[in-house]
Each structure stands twice: as C-alpha cells, then as structure tokens.
Amino acid sequence: MADAAGPHLTITTDCNTMNSHRLPTCNYRIDRPVDDSYFCRHRAVRAAGRIVGSAICAACELHSQTCGDPIEPPSPTSTAENSSLSDIRKQLPQLVTIGITAFRRPEALRRFVASIRRYYPTIPIIIGDNGDQPVEFDDEHLVSLALPFDCGISAARNAIVANFETPYLLITEDDFEFTSETLIERFVDVLDQDPTIGAVGGSLEIESQRCDFAGDFELFRRELFVRQPARWPRHTSRETHYQIVDLVFNFVLARRELLEDHLWDERLKICEHVEYFYSVWRAANWRVAVCRSVTCIHHQDRSNDYNPYRFRQNLRQLTRLWLDHHHLDSIKITRARSLEFKLTGPPNILLFGVGHSGTSIVTRMIQDLGWHAEGKPGDLDEEFAEHIPIRDLNTKLIRHGEFDDQVAKNILTTLPRPWVIKDPRFVHTMTAWMECFADYQPLLVWLVRDVESVKQSFRRRQRVPQAEPISRGMTIDELMRQAEAIYKAWPWRKLRIQFENIGEATQRFCPERAFRNDSRDFTNGSSGLSKPMTNDETQPPTGGLIFPKSLFDGE
Structure with missing residues (x-):
C-alpha cells in the first residue's frame, strides 16, 4: 500500500x-x-x-503542509431534498466555478463573460488564456491566468483545475454565451442526486438549433465506436431529467474529485475531447450524464488570427497519438435516428440458460469473437467462463436472500464493452438484476437444450443415475419453465438458440483453445476459431463458427 x-x-x-x-x-x-x-x-x-x-x-508526512483552506464537497444534505432549484441557485457562488479556456478571440470572451454576469453576478470565474491578446476585466470574482502562448486547450484546462477551489467546475470555452436556459442549478441537482456521477453535460445551441453530443462508447477488439446513448432517461426528486451516457459536449459540470483523478493529456493541444471522456470511461470510477434541458449558445467564432491554430495540419497525427496511447486502431462515430435502442453494433450479451445447457462453451465462443467476459484481472473463472463477483452476488442472494444492487451496478461499470455474462444462477435471480441491466439493455441469448439431456448431465455430475435431479431446490422441469417465463418477460432484444442445432458449429470450434487457460489476443484479428469466419451461409466453410439464421428464434 x-x-x-x-x-x-x-x-x-x-x-x-x-x-x-x-x-x-x-x-x-x-x-x-x-x-x-x-x-x-x-x-x-x-x-x-x-x-x-x-x-x-x-x-502521512504531508499533513503539516498547507494547500489553502480545503472546501468540502456538498454532503447529501447540503442541498436538502425538500429545497427547490432556486435554493440551489442561491448557493452556486459557493459551489461552482466557471472555467473558460480562451485563445485569440477577445471579443468572444468579453461577450461570454458579460452573459455570465447577466445571470450569475458573483459566481467565480477562472480564465485560462493561452493566446497573445489578453483581455482585462474589472471583476473581483474573476481570475485570468496568463499561460504560455499556444500551450493548448488541455494545458489550459489543467491550469484551471489547479486553481479552482469550489466543489464543482463548469468547463466552457470562450465562444459560448449564457441564456435564460443556462440553468447551472440543474447540473448541481443531478450531481446531488447521484454521487456516482462525476460530470454532467448539457446541450449547445448552434445556428439557432439545439444539439447535444451525448454518446455511448463501445469497444470491439481495437475499434472504438461512439453510438447514440441507449440507456433509459431518469429524473431527480426536483424533476430534473437526465440520462447516463459516456460522452458529452465540453459544456460540462464536473466534480473536483473527478478532475483530480483525470487530467487532460497536454500533448493534445486540440483533439482532446473524445480522448478525455474515453479515459474516464475506461477507468470506470465515475459515471457521466447529460441534462439536455440546460443549454447555452455556441457561436463557433472564426478569425484569421484563430483559424490557423484551430484547423491545424497535424489533426490526423494528434488523433493517431491518442489512439495509439490507448492501443486503438480506429474510432467511428455513428448516430442512430432516435433514442430508441437499436442493435446497430456489437451488443452486450447476457447468456442465459439452465445449468448443463452448454452455456460455458458458447460463452467461450463469444469471447473468442471479441466480447469481454472479465472486468478486472482475476474476475473470470476460466473453467466455467463465469464472472466470479457476479456469481458470488447470485450465490449470496440464493442462499441468504441478500442483494446489493449498488455493488452489482459497480461491477457492470468495470466490464469493457461489448461484454458477455453467463451464470446459470440468473434463472433464480434475474428479477433482482433488472434495474441494474436497464442502463445497458443487453441482448438476452437463451440457450435451450433437450430436457432429458440436461437431466442426464446433472445425474452424471451429481452421481445419482436414477434420481430426479434437483438444482438449488428446483427440479429441471421447474427450472425450464422459470427460464421460459423470464425469456418471455424480457423487455429488450432477445434470441433463443437450440443447443442441439449448434453441434456442427461446436465441432468447428477449436476445443483445445476453448479449454486452455491462456490470455486471448484479438489485436491481430484472430478469432481463435479453427478457420476464418465467413458470411456465406449457402456454402458452409470447412472450419470456423457459423450461426445460420434458422438457429435463432429472434424477437
């Protein structure tokens, strides 16, 4: 330690x-x-x-040193539950600092500061100016940091983080403008509601149109996707509506603790936006939200002094720099047409079935195709392809009737996407997990095997050749009926696979690799199958893994 x-x-x-x-x-x-x-x-x-x-x-030997008077983050009762948004607004000067990054746009900066003072006369402001056209302000609540010329937006933000003293920092840029709809108190309301959220972003009005850049990350092998957010909207006790996402605009209110955990990469003078939120997402210690009702104007001012630095010739090199840093090959930003959940990319998978139905081997197949089954090192039981902390939660619920949904949610946040989870105990515990899965809406894959074959497998394991097998107090027939009821009630995408119909595909799978306890490397494009995959279902390959459409009962 x-x-x-x-x-x-x-x-x-x-x-x-x-x-x-x-x-x-x-x-x-x-x-x-x-x-x-x-x-x-x-x-x-x-x-x-x-x-x-x-x-x-x-x-600790550092306690005698001083770093100024520390300001405590607001406790859960700092903005009492029965208080109104107007009560929070009155406290904003003690809770929030507005951080502005500026570069060679003095008129835009003056306009922005004037709009802030129109709605928030005494809220602290820190300007990180890395240009060569300084702007003077007669404002006792404003501090302007003189930074090295063209040190970049990342270095400017880090300088602001090093100098603010309130519990929250609102990250903005010099060409913004506040309006009557820039209700910072709603951001605070969201953070006060959920202590696991480290930052909440809003919408920007660009050319009289309101838009947001909220998105979810999906990592498939070494390719990063930014997709339309798919998790259900939520609301606070004060009726502030928000949604859990992975990425928002650079108009975001962040907790001090998140900013201390995650600084910007100062090598990135620009192109820092997606990289920062991707780093937060991979660390999995904070969640991000979007509150679309909070908005401000983004003018996107351009000038001959500004443009050569904003539209640099090395944009591709900067993007490549951070992709290589995170061991990524590429990034693709796609947008669905609506907030409705769409299976447009690799989904998270919940592999579901009664024990002894073949779920272990199918989970290994899905792993070898690029899905992740392990969050932290040591979390995966290689023999049964089961996530150990999830299995432990299910076991505790079955034996003692105890389930900690916050622990379950924290476990899910550690899983890189797309993930695959398998545990036969879900037949007993699925109801308790539904709220936890609501943020992810995983694809439920129900693996069904002939009942008599399942019974025979149980008898071999339990060494009772003639008796009716019992699993956790239920007969196999009862387990099958319960699994079917869960499948029918599943509210999101689902597939039913008949185990007997994948025998040929199973034979094509490399069993030595499936049962070998080694690390899998997908960076070279290898799937771990005996032959490369093909999409030609009319001419089955001599090797590889194929799931013909006839195998699935999709809904």
Whole structure:
C-alpha cells in the first residue's frame, strides 16, 4: 500500500496511530470518516481511488503542509431534498466555478463573460488564456491566468483545475454565451442526486438549433465506436431529467474529485475531447450524464488570427497519438435516428440458460469473437467462463436472500464493452438484476437444450443415475419453465438458440483453445476459431463458427 500511496508516505503498524480520534490535523483530508476511511485530495497520498484509511492519514508526512483552506464537497444534505432549484441557485457562488479556456478571440470572451454576469453576478470565474491578446476585466470574482502562448486547450484546462477551489467546475470555452436556459442549478441537482456521477453535460445551441453530443462508447477488439446513448432517461426528486451516457459536449459540470483523478493529456493541444471522456470511461470510477434541458449558445467564432491554430495540419497525427496511447486502431462515430435502442453494433450479451445447457462453451465462443467476459484481472473463472463477483452476488442472494444492487451496478461499470455474462444462477435471480441491466439493455441469448439431456448431465455430475435431479431446490422441469417465463418477460432484444442445432458449429470450434487457460489476443484479428469466419451461409466453410439464421428464434 505504501508504494501505491506515493514516495512520501511511510506506513507504520503501531495500532495507536490507527485511532481516528488521534489523527493529526490535515489540510488535505476531509474529516468526515466513513468506516474509518477518509477522502484525501493529495495525489501523492491517495492510495486507491479517492478514499484512504486512517492508518495512511496517521502516518502521512504531508499533513503539516498547507494547500489553502480545503472546501468540502456538498454532503447529501447540503442541498436538502425538500429545497427547490432556486435554493440551489442561491448557493452556486459557493459551489461552482466557471472555467473558460480562451485563445485569440477577445471579443468572444468579453461577450461570454458579460452573459455570465447577466445571470450569475458573483459566481467565480477562472480564465485560462493561452493566446497573445489578453483581455482585462474589472471583476473581483474573476481570475485570468496568463499561460504560455499556444500551450493548448488541455494545458489550459489543467491550469484551471489547479486553481479552482469550489466543489464543482463548469468547463466552457470562450465562444459560448449564457441564456435564460443556462440553468447551472440543474447540473448541481443531478450531481446531488447521484454521487456516482462525476460530470454532467448539457446541450449547445448552434445556428439557432439545439444539439447535444451525448454518446455511448463501445469497444470491439481495437475499434472504438461512439453510438447514440441507449440507456433509459431518469429524473431527480426536483424533476430534473437526465440520462447516463459516456460522452458529452465540453459544456460540462464536473466534480473536483473527478478532475483530480483525470487530467487532460497536454500533448493534445486540440483533439482532446473524445480522448478525455474515453479515459474516464475506461477507468470506470465515475459515471457521466447529460441534462439536455440546460443549454447555452455556441457561436463557433472564426478569425484569421484563430483559424490557423484551430484547423491545424497535424489533426490526423494528434488523433493517431491518442489512439495509439490507448492501443486503438480506429474510432467511428455513428448516430442512430432516435433514442430508441437499436442493435446497430456489437451488443452486450447476457447468456442465459439452465445449468448443463452448454452455456460455458458458447460463452467461450463469444469471447473468442471479441466480447469481454472479465472486468478486472482475476474476475473470470476460466473453467466455467463465469464472472466470479457476479456469481458470488447470485450465490449470496440464493442462499441468504441478500442483494446489493449498488455493488452489482459497480461491477457492470468495470466490464469493457461489448461484454458477455453467463451464470446459470440468473434463472433464480434475474428479477433482482433488472434495474441494474436497464442502463445497458443487453441482448438476452437463451440457450435451450433437450430436457432429458440436461437431466442426464446433472445425474452424471451429481452421481445419482436414477434420481430426479434437483438444482438449488428446483427440479429441471421447474427450472425450464422459470427460464421460459423470464425469456418471455424480457423487455429488450432477445434470441433463443437450440443447443442441439449448434453441434456442427461446436465441432468447428477449436476445443483445445476453448479449454486452455491462456490470455486471448484479438489485436491481430484472430478469432481463435479453427478457420476464418465467413458470411456465406449457402456454402458452409470447412472450419470456423457459423450461426445460420434458422438457429435463432429472434424477437
């Protein structure tokens, strides 16, 4: 733990130092313990995520240093549930700083600051100006940072992050303009509603048309897709409507904690937008939301002083730089016609079936085609192709009737997309998971096998050749009926596959690879099948894996 916490930290084992009542005063730590843990703002001290134990705080050598008076993030009761949006608006100067990146557009910057003051007279403003045309403001609540010329938008944002002091930072650009619909209090309302959301973005009005850039990431092998968001809209107790997404415009309110966890790559003077939110998505420690009702004008001002730097000749090289950094081959941005869920790309898959129905081998097939079954290293049981933390949650629910939906949601956020999950216990526990799956709307693939074959397999495993097999208190016939009821009630896309009809495809699958405990590398395009795949169903190949249309009962 000492190595993870940073080079300045020495951990002692003296039990007395672990007493939270004897911890030294610290300008970095928020002295509001939860289970003997604290939030620490210091990057060198933070051991894992944002929470550290009291032993780390007691042994820390940095507590005597000062970094200004720390400002606590709002607690869940800082904007009481029975308060109104107008009450939140009154608190905005203590909660929010507006950060503006500026470059060679002085008139646009003056217009933007004037519009802010029209609606928010005393809210703090920090300008990160990396141009050579400084603008003077007579404003006691405004700070302008003089940055090196053309250091880039990423460096300017990092400089703003290093200087703001409120719990939240509103990220903007100099050619924006606030209107009566720029209701920052709705952003705060969303963050106050859900502590797992680290940033919430809005809409931009461009040429009198309101638009948003909200999207979901999907990672298939080494290709990144940005697709129309598919998760259900939500609302706060104050009727602020929002949606969980992966990507939003650079008009976004972010928590201090998220910004401390994720800074911008300063090599990217431009082309930083998608890369930043992709980094947040892959880290899986914060969620992002969009609140489309909050909007501001984006003028997209251009000039001879500005254009040569905005439309650089090395745009392709900058994009290639961050793609290579994340080991990606390409990025494709596609947009569906509506918010309706569409199976336009590789879907997340929930492989479903009674035990001994062949779900393990089919899960391995899907893995070898590029789907992810493991979130963190060690999460996957290679023998049964089951995600261990998910299996443990299901087992606990079956044995003790206990289910922690927040833990379940956190597990799902760690899975890179597209993912595949398999656990026969879902036949018993699916109802408890439905709210967790609502954000992902996975494709349900129900693998059905002849009942007598399933019974024979159970008898061999249980070594009771003549008895009626019992699995977790239910007969096989009862399990089959329950699985069918779940399949019929499934609200999203679903497929039914008959196990006996994939025998030929199973024989074409390489069994040695399927059962070998090795790491799979999809970066070279290999699927792990005995021969390359083909889409020609009229002329079956001599090898490979084919699922003819006749195998599926799709809905």
